[in-house]
Amino acid sequence: MLGFGLCRAAERRISISGSVRHPLEVTQAMLEKLAAAEVHLNEICTDGEFRGVFKLLGVPLRDILSLSGIEKKHTDFDSPVDLAVRVTSSNGQSVVLSWGELYYKSTAEVIVAISAHPIFPNKSIDKFKDKDAYHHMMDILKREIRFPKLVVPSDRYADRSIEAITAIEVVDRCSDVGADPSPEPYSPQVTVGGEGRQPVTFEDFSEGEFITATVHVVGDGKGYHGTHTYSGIPLKTVIEQARVKADVNTVFIVSAPDAHRVLVSWGELFLNPHGDRIILARKEDGKPITRNGKFILIPADDLMADRQVKSVKCIEAVSMESGNQ
Structure with missing residues (x-):
């Protein structure tokens, strides 16, 4: 009571x-x-x-x-x-x-x-x-x-x-980065680094670690893009495999070759159930992703799709503890 x-x-x-x-x-x-x-x-x-x-x-x-x-x-x-x-x-x-x-x-x-x-x-x-x-x-x-x-x-x-x-x-911790000028920038692999860690590069992941999420893709700009099913590895599993040390003041900047990037907090990945469904997708509607890179970041529980990143190239860990700017 x-x-x-x-x-x-x-x-x-x-x-x-x-x-x-x-x-x-x-x-x-x-x-x-x-x-x-x-x-x-x-x-x-x-x-x-x-x-x-x-x-x-x-x-x-x-x-x-x-x-x-x-x-x-x-x-x-x-x-x-x-x-x-x-x-x-x-x-x-x-x-x-x-x-x-x-x-x-x-x-x-x-x-x-x-x-x-x-x-x-x-x-x-x-x-x-x-x-x-x-x-x-x-x-x-x-x-x-x-x-x-x-x-x-x-x-x-x-x-x-x-x-x-x-x-x-x-x-805003993201400095300006050079963008690939090609119309369809492509990244065949993803690199995880930051916070003094030696970068770790992944060319692929075991499908045994994949999860599947059905997502209504709705963007701020063009509205509803359809409903799709994505399969891939949870982002937090990738970070764990790279052995990145992090805490409640750590964020991860996920970026593509064209300089598109989003930020995900350690807390939403490792403390919140929504983090279980933030994935690096390798398949869309049952088919391997080949256009715009191998991997697409899919925050499956976001109400809008604006944090999706095609052709993920880099995941950078950044500490944002007070005084650590």
């Missing part, structure tokens, strides 16, 4: 900066006017720490960003699909999300919470054999939450749900 002790935010401000049209500070009063999303969070981290179960009320992060407006500057690539969003707390903790996971998923996938109700167990203490464990759980459920709190409720683990956030920065 819902607890009666409502935890609310103190008067704090969040700065919005970076690749935005209008940098600003968001106040508690502004957040309260925008608050429209309620989510459930089982707050358990990858290290096994249990931090409670809550119903939280907040504002979709993308609605907060819309107050400033996204604006890329000094780039040869106008699309926002290679942007990252770094969220930092008052103690310097940070996590990084991709533009795509904010804008190509449902609005409540990522929120900034301003209040919460703990969800207490229905059973009383006499139903628990371990009384100490019961008291420990109750202490956690009654703890003070430091708002505003970033919440990613669909993540399997809550490592990206951080408290007392003070800054949201839209970051």
Whole structure:
């Protein structure tokens, strides 16, 4: 049942900066006017720490960003699909999300919470054999939450749900890259590198590792392109095979020879179920892909197809931890 002790935010401000049209500070009063999303969070981290179960009320992060407006500057690539969003707390903790996971998923996938109700167990203490464990759980459920709190409720683990956030920065880390001028640039292989790692090149993958996804291909520009079935290897499997070290502040820039690129966050790949269905496709509708390269990046659960990349040539890991620019 819902607890009666409502935890609310103190008067704090969040700065919005970076690749935005209008940098600003968001106040508690502004957040309260925008608050429209309620989510459930089982707050358990990858290290096994249990931090409670809550119903939280907040504002979709993308609605907060819309107050400033996204604006890329000094780039040869106008699309926002290679942007990252770094969220930092008052103690310097940070996590990084991709533009795509904010804008190509449902609005409540990522929120900034301003209040919460703990969800207490229905059973009383006499139903628990371990009384100490019961008291420990109750202490956690009654703890003070430091708002505003970033919440990613669909993540399997809550490592990206951080408290007392003070800054949201839209970051364009992709430098201008030379483009292949040919009308149909082709890459016969894909190379994974970055963060000081020796690049690893893959010419193909075992079909035994493939998964299949049916995708309604809808783009911002030309609308519906049909429904297709793609088969390929999960992107996170490729990154694991390349032994890339990464964490909640790492992003992966996936690019083609013509300089088209998109950004995928470590969290959406390794913490979120949607990451299981971000694939490097080798087949489309049962046939091997031969035109525009061997591999197509398919984020199967994106609501729009703008993060698809044909002729994938390079996957670069980039750390975006605060201060590591």
